[in-house]
Amino acid sequence: MNSDPILPKMLDALIVGAGFSGLYMLYCLRGHGFTVKILETGDGIGGTWYWNCYPGARCDVESIQYSYSFSEELEEEWKWSESFASQPEILRYLNYVADK
Template structure:
């Protein structure tokens, strides 16, 4: 049986919240082979985990939106000035699907070890799923 090859990646992003999704989008446009590792089974970070009644953003929805794509700004219409958690999570999923980000996100995976090599200038990661 052939040995399993390690994925050839330039960058691993930990977390598929708003920052992680943007990093994946941006790093791809710059030509980097990128993988996002996410502990949850969906995107959204804070907005995935915090689903309590009344959860909403205290920043106006338009200011909370991504501004890297004019067409994205045109095809998403917020229903409230200060969006509630379900709508923010729906927006995160919309962005993920619109830009095909989901294929480079490994869900239900947690980093269990990260070791930096001073010699190589590289991180070696281990996950609970064998990465």
């Protein structure tokens, strides 16, 4: 019995976590026609980049390598401001992708 009014009665997949991997899995499964729901314990998406917002937090991999490559549109539209993005910019990127 489904007592949670937020979740549909039938899902093909339930993804736990809305970080980079969770968002990509959501994209892939929906692209194959699956009914999918993603759950996140935080108030926003981003996983590590949502939770770790201490001063100076940034990626140690070049930003372009740390972004999704499944969409040419995303790659063309998003422009990183730094070679090694800071936490706020990475979080903005993830929200931008989720809004697409």
